[in-house]
Amino acid sequence: MNSSDQTTPLLEVRHLSKHFGAVQALNDFSMAVRPGEVVALAGDNGAGKTTLIKAISGVFQPTAGEILLRGQPVTFATPQEAREKGIETIYQDLALADNLSIGANIFLGREPTRKAFGFLPVLDRKAMAVAAKQTMGRLDFHVSRLDAPVSNFSGGQRQAVAIGRAVYWDAQILIMDEPTAALGVPEQRKVISLIHQLKAQGRGVIFISHNLQDIFAVSDRIVVLRRGVQAGERKISETNHDEVVKLMVGG
Amino acid sequence: MTSTSPTQKSEAHVAPQADHGDPARTWLGRIAEGRAWLFLAGLIICFEVWSRLSFGATFVLNPFNVQSIAIFAVAPLLLATGQTFVIISGGIDLSLGFIMGLAAVVAAHATNMAGAAIPLPLAMLAGILAAVLVAGVPGIINGLLISRLRIPPFIGTLGMFGVARGAAYLLAGGTTVPVQNSWFALLGNGKFHGVPYLVMITAIFVVVMHYILSQTRFGQHNYAIGANVQAARRAGIDIRGHILRLYVLSAMCAGLGGALYAARFTAGAAQAGEPLLLDSVAAVVIGGASLFGGSGTIFGTVAGALVIAVIQYGLVFVNVEPFWQFIAVGLVIIISVLIDQAQRRFSGARQDE
Numbered sequence: 367m368n369s370s371d372q373t374t375p376l377l378e379v380r381h382l383s384k385h386f387g388a389v390q391a392l393n394d395f396s397m398a399v400r401p402g403e404v405v406a407l408a409g410d411n412g413a414g415k416t417t418l419i420k421a422i423s424g425v426f427q428p429t430a431g432e433i434l435l436r437g438q439p440v441t442f443a444t445p446q447e448a449r450e451k452g453i454e455t456i457y458q459d460l461a462l463a464d465n466l467s468i469g470a471n472i473f474l475g476r477e478p479t480r481k482a483f484g485f486l487p488v489l490d491r492k493a494m495a496v497a498a499k500q501t502m503g504r505l506d507f508h509v510s511r512l513d514a515p516v517s518n519f520s521g522g523q524r525q526a527v528a529i530g531r532a533v534y535w536d537a538q539i540l541i542m543d544e545p546t547a548a549l550g551v552p553e554q555r556k557v558i559s560l561i562h563q564l565k566a567q568g569r570g571v572i573f574i575s576h577n578l579q580d581i582f583a584v585s586d587r588i589v590v591l592r593r594g595v596q597a598g599e600r601k602i603s604e605t606n607h608d609e610v611v612k613l614m615v616g617g
Numbered sequence: 618m619t620s621t622s623p624t625q626k627s628e629a630h631v632a633p634q635a636d637h638g639d640p641a642r643t644w645l646g647r648i649a650e651g652r653a654w655l656f657l658a659g660l661i662i663c664f665e666v667w668s669r670l671s672f673g674a675t676f677v678l679n680p681f682n683v684q685s686i687a688i689f690a691v692a693p694l695l696l697a698t699g700q701t702f703v704i705i706s707g708g709i710d711l712s713l714g715f716i717m718g719l720a721a722v723v724a725a726h727a728t729n730m731a732g733a734a735i736p737l738p739l740a741m742l743a744g745i746l747a748a749v750l751v752a753g754v755p756g757i758i759n760g761l762l763i764s765r766l767r768i769p770p771f772i773g774t775l776g777m778f779g780v781a782r783g784a785a786y787l788l789a790g791g792t793t794v795p796v797q798n799s800w801f802a803l804l805g806n807g808k809f810h811g812v813p814y815l816v817m818i819t820a821i822f823v824v825v826m827h828y829i830l831s832q833t834r835f836g837q838h839n840y841a842i843g844a845n846v847q848a849a850r851r852a853g854i855d856i857r858g859h860i861l862r863l864y865v866l867s868a869m870c871a872g873l874g875g876a877l878y879a880a881r882f883t884a885g886a887a888q889a890g891e892p893l894l895l896d897s898v899a900a901v902v903i904g905g906a907s908l909f910g911g912s913g914t915i916f917g918t919v920a921g922a923l924v925i926a927v928i929q930y931g932l933v934f935v936n937v938e939p940f941w942q943f944i945a946v947g948l949v950i951i952i953s954v955l956i957d958q959a960q961r962r963f964s965g966a967r968q969d970e
Contacts, residue, residue, distance in 0.1 A: 446853055461848040463841035465911040474841055475852035477834045488832040 374437050375400050376570040377422070377453070377539050382431035384417050391417040393594045394431070399539060399570035404561060406581040406602075407574045409591035410614055415574050418591070419541050422572075423455040424448035454537035456528045458544050464517035469494030471516055472501060472531045501534040502526065505563050522553030529560055533567075540564060541572045546580050558584050578607050592616055652956055653904045653920030656949065660924060664931040671935060680811060682934065687816045688881070690926035692717070692874050694819060694919060696890065696897035697904075698826045699870030701918045704901050705830075706863055707843040707910025708770035712759060712777035713871040713897060716752050717890030719785035720875025724748035725794035725885025732798050741801045745876040752872025753865050755781050760861035774864075778894075785887035794885040805880030815877055822873065827915040839863065843910030896925055899946060903953045907961075924949060 375398035384392040392414045399405050407415050421428045424442030432439050435451055442448040445455070462471050470477070473494050480490040495512040502508070507526045511518075516527055525545055532540050542561070546554040554577075561584045564571050575581050581588060582602060590597045590613040598613040661677050668676035676682060696713045703710045728744030735743070755777050762773040796802070807814050830836040838859055841849040850856055871890065879885045904921030906913025928945045 445851070457851075461845070461851045463844040463848050463911075465840055465844040466837070470837060470841075474848065475838070475854045477837055479834065482832075486828075486832075488828075489834065489837060 373400050375434070376403075376436060377572075378434040378437075379418075379422065380432050380434065382418070382421060382433070383429045384414075384421055384426060385429045390594050392421065392428075395591070395594070395596050396431075397589050397596070397599070399572060401538075401568045401570060402565050403587070404565050404571040404573055404585045406585035406588040407572055407591065408576075408578075408581060408588055408610060408614055409597070412593075413591040413614075414594040415591055416543075417594075419455065419543060419572065419574065422448070422539075423453055423541055449535075449537070452536060452538040453541065454532035454535070454539070455541040456525070456532060456543065456545060458547060462516050462524055462527060465515050467495070467498070467513050468502065468516060468527050468530070469498035469512060471527055472498055472534050474531075476535075497534060498530070501530045504533060504567070505530055505560055507560075520553060521549045522556040525549070525553075525557050526560055529564070533564070533569075537569070539570045539572065541574075543574050544576070545573070546575060546577060554580065578610060581610075582607070590614055651905075651917075652953060653917050653924060656903065656953070657920050657924050657927065660927050660931065664927065664935060667935050676931065676934060682930070684808075684811070684813060684816075686923070686926045686930045688813055689930055690922045691815050691819045691881075692878055692890070693893045693896040693900055693925060694823065694922035695870050695874035695877065696893050697900035697918045697922050698823060698915060699867030700897045701901050701904070701906060701913050701915055702826075702830060702839055702863055703770070703867045704898070704906045704908060705843045705910060705913045706839050706860070707846070708763065708860075708863075709774065709898070709908070710759065710864065710867045711771065711774040711894060712755060712781050713774075713867065714890035714892075714894030715778055715781035715785055715887070716755050716868050716871040717875040717878065717893065718887040719755070719781050719788065720748040720752040720872040721879045721889040722785050722789040722794055722875075722885040722887055723751045724876040724879040725796045726788070728796050728798050728801055728879070729794075737798050737800045741798055741804065741880075744796075744798070744801065744879070745873075748876035748879070749869050749872035752868045752875065754868075756865035756868025757861070759868065760864035763864065764857040764860035782887065789885060789887045796879055796883045796885065798883075801880050802883045805877065805883060815881060818877065823915060823919060826870075830915050835859070835862070840911060843912075845911075896922075896946075899950050900925055902950055905953075905957065907957060 378396075378398040380396050382392055382395045383390070395414070395418060397405065407418065409415050417426065420426045422433060424445040424447055427441070427443075433442075434440065435453075440451060442451070442453075463474060466474070469491065478490040478493050479487045480493070482488045498512055505526055507523070507530070516524055519527070529540065545557050545561075549557065558580060561571055561573065573581070573585055585602050587599060587601055588605065588610060589599045590610060592614065597616065600609065600613075664676045668674055696717060700710055700713060724744045724747065727747035728740050731740035731743040734740075759770075759774050759777050762768045762776075763770050804814050809817065830839065838849060838854050841852070841854065842856060842859060846856065874893075875885075875889060878889045900921035901913060901918050902908065902921070903924050904913065904917030904919070906917065925946055928949065929942045932942050932945065933939060
C-alpha cells in the first residue's frame with residue numbers, strides 16, 4: 367500500500383483470508399477504498415473477487431483478517447448489518463421488483479406511511495415519488511413518470527434505480543458486481559457516468575468488471591486478484607491494458 | 618494503447634434519461650388492465666339485446682335480475698378476494714372451496730349451540746366468528762407448510778383441500794346441518810332498500826380488502842414478493858411471516874364466505890364451496906391478475922366475479938341449456954389470458970417463461 371492519499375480510508379480490508387475446507391478462496395488480501403475513489407477489482411474467474419465482496423458485504427464471515435470502516439474494525443453477521451453500516455451491494459440481477467415504481471423500489475421493505483382521514487394508515491406514495499425524483503435527480507436521471515413500473519425502463523435505467531436506492535439510504539460504499547455486463551454500449555456509458563456521479567459525491571465504489579475498457583474509463587486504482595491473492599495494485603494513470611492483463615493471467 | 622482516462626468531459630449528455638413513456642402503450646395498458654370491466658359491459662349488452670329480441674323484456678334494467686346476479690356473485694367473490702392476494706404473491710390456494718364448506722358447517726353448528734345459551738343475534742355473531750376463526754386454522758397450516766417447509770403452494774393447498782374436505786364432512790356427519798336462528802336467516806335473505814344484506818357485507822369487505830392490497834405495506838410487499846422474491850428478501854421483507862399471514866387471510870375470506878353461505882341457505886353444507894374454487898381462480902384471472910404473480914387488483918377481481926355471475930345467470934335467463942355456462946366461462950378465461958399475454962408482449966415487459 368503505497369498510496370500518497372492521506373485521508374482515512376472509508377473501507378479497509380487487512381490480511382483477509384477465507385477458506386472453504388481445504389480451498390483457499392482468499393489469502394491474506396489487503397486493500398483500501400477512500401472517499402470519492404473508485405477501485406476496480408479485476409481477476410479471472412475463480413480468482414476470489416466474489417468471495418472478497420461477499421466477505422465485505424456480510425454474506426460470508428472471513429476466516430482471518432479484519433475489515434475497517436473509517437478506521438473502526440467491524441464484523442457483519444448478515445448482509446443487513448453491512449447495509450445498515452452503509453455498505454450496499456448492487457447485484458447483477460439488480461434485485462428490483464419489476465412491477466413496482468421507482469419510489470416503491472427505493473423504499474421496498476421500509477415504506478413510509480401517512481394517516482388518511484387522520485386515522486387510517488396508508489402508503490405515502492407522494493413522499494415516495496418525491497424522494498424518488500430527488501434521488502434520481504442527484505444521479506442526473508430525470509424521471510417524469512414516477513408511477514410507471516421499473517419494467518418499463520431499460521437495463522441502464524434499472525441499474526440507475528438500484529444505485530438510486532443505495533444513494534437514498536446513504537450507502538457510503540457501493541460494491542458493483544459487473545454492472546455493465548448485461549448492457550448495450552450506450553447503456554454501459556450511462557452506468558459509467560453514474561459511477562462518476564457517485565465518486566463526485568464522495569462515496570467509495572468497488573467496481574468489478576471483466577471489461578478493461580470500463581475499468582480504465584471509471585477507476586482510480588485497480589486491484590488484481592489471482593488465485594485468492596493480490597497479484598498487484600496499480601494507479602490507473604500509471605498502468606495500461608497490457609500490464610493489467612499480465613497481472614491477471616500471471617505473466 | 619487507446620485506453621480512456623477517467624476524464625469528466627462527456628458526463629452530462631450520456632447521463633441516463635428516463636423514457637417518458639409511449640402514450641399509446643400506456644393507453645393500451647390501461648385498457649388491458651380494465652379489460653374485465655369491458656368484458657362485463659359487453660356481456661351485459663349482449664344479454665340485453667338477446668333478451669329483448671327473444672322475449673321483448675329487459676335484462677339488466679330488471680332489479681330482480683341485478684339482485685340475483687349480485688347474490689350469485691357473493692360467494693365466489695369472497696373466495697376470489699383471498700385468492701387475489703395469493704395469486705399476486707405468485708402462489709395459489711386450492712383449499713379455499715372446502716375451507717368454505719368447513720366454515721359453513723362450523724357456522725351452522727356454532728350458531729345452533731350458542732343459540733341455546735345466549736340471545737339469537739349474539740349467537741349469530743358467535744357463529745360467524747367461529748366460522749372465520751376455524752377457517753384460519755387450515756390457513757395457518759397452509760402458511761406454515763409453504764413458508765417453513767417450502768412445499769409448493771399448489772401441492773400444500775391441494776393436500777389441505779383433502780383434509781378440509783374430510784373434516785367438513787365429518788363435522789357435518791355427512792349431511793347438511795340446518796340452522797335454527799331467525800336472525801341468521803334474516804341476514805342471509807333480508808334486504809335494505811332493495812339491497813340484500815349479503816351484498817352489503819360483501820361490498821364493505823371488498824373495499825377493506827382493496828385497502829389492504831393497495832394502500833398498506835402488507836399489500837405492497839405482496840406485489841414485490843410476487844414479482845421478485847429475491848429482491849423482496851434482500852430488501853429485508855420477512856417473507857416467511859408474510860406468506861403465513863397471506864394464507865391465513867385467504868382462508869379467513871373463505872371462512873366469511875362459508876358463514877354467509879350458511880346464512881343464505883340457513884344450513885351448513887360441507888360441499889358449499891366445492892364448485893366455487895375454480896370460479897374463484899377464474900375470477901382473479903379474468904380480473905387481470907397473472908398466475909405468474911406480481912399483478913392483479915381487487916376491483917379487477919370484482920369485475921371477474923361479476924363476469925362469471927352474469928354469464929351463469931344470463932344464460933339461464935335467456936333459456937340456454939345450463940351446460941353452455943361452463944363453455945362460456947372457459948372461453949372467457951382463455952381469451953382473457955390471451956389478452957394479458959398479448960399486452961405483456963406489446964408493452965415489452967420481460968417474460969418469465
